[in-house]
Amino acid sequence: MAILKDNDRKQLTEIFGQLTNPVKLVLFTQDVECDYCQITHEMVEEVCSLSPKLTLEVKDFVKDEAEAEKMGIDKIPALAIFGDKDYGIRLYGVPSGYEFSSLIESIVDVSLRRHGLPDNVLAELAKVDKPVRMQVLITPT
Numbered sequence: 643m644a645i646l647k648d649n650d651r652k653q654l655t656e657i658f659g660q661l662t663n664p665v666k667l668v669l670f671t672q673d674v675e676c677d678y679c680q681i682t683h684e685m686v687e688e689v690c691s692l693s694p695k696l697t698l699e700v701k702d703f704v705k706d707e708a709e710a711e712k713m714g715i716d717k718i719p720a721l722a723i724f725g726d727k728d729y730g731i732r733l734y735g736v737p738s739g740y741e742f743s744s745l746i747e748s749i750v751d752v753s754l755r756r757h758g759l760p761d762n763v764l765a766e767l768a769k770v771d772k773p774v775r776m777q778v779l780i781t782p783t
Contacts (some may be wrong), residue, residue: 645685651692657746658693661753663725665696670710670720672703678736682719685737689745695753721745725752 646654669686671679683700690696703710703718713722714732723731729752737745751758759767 644688645681646688651688654689654692654746657750658695660750661693661695663695663753663755665749665753666699666724667696667749668699668701668713668722668724670701670703670706670713670715670718670722672718676703676718679719682721682736686721686745689749696749723748723752725755 644651667686667690669683671683673679687698690698701709703715703720710716710720713728714730715722717734719735721733721737723729723733731748731752733741733745733748735741
């Protein structure tokens, strides 16, 4: 059963028409004790089917524990978005509602290799001299 509406698929196909470089999505999931893993898997699979530039790799959170740990994945469902390298983009939970837009924008930005940051922000970031872990939390309320 399709999750995305026909109109949404049409819009996404148009958006994905601008993709220039391949993007790989790695989904960490498991079959038991994960209320949102199945719906997330189905949704991401459907999104990836809309462009030949997108690929999906599904990992088992338990069986692929070492790989999850290497990527900093500590909860599921989790989605890592890769371009020519690992940009550290991770999405947790079902990417629905406002989070769906974050997923699509992340895919486009990674494919186009753009960050969208103004020069003054880049100048400030250049001053950072040690690793930093940033987390952005999104809530629909």
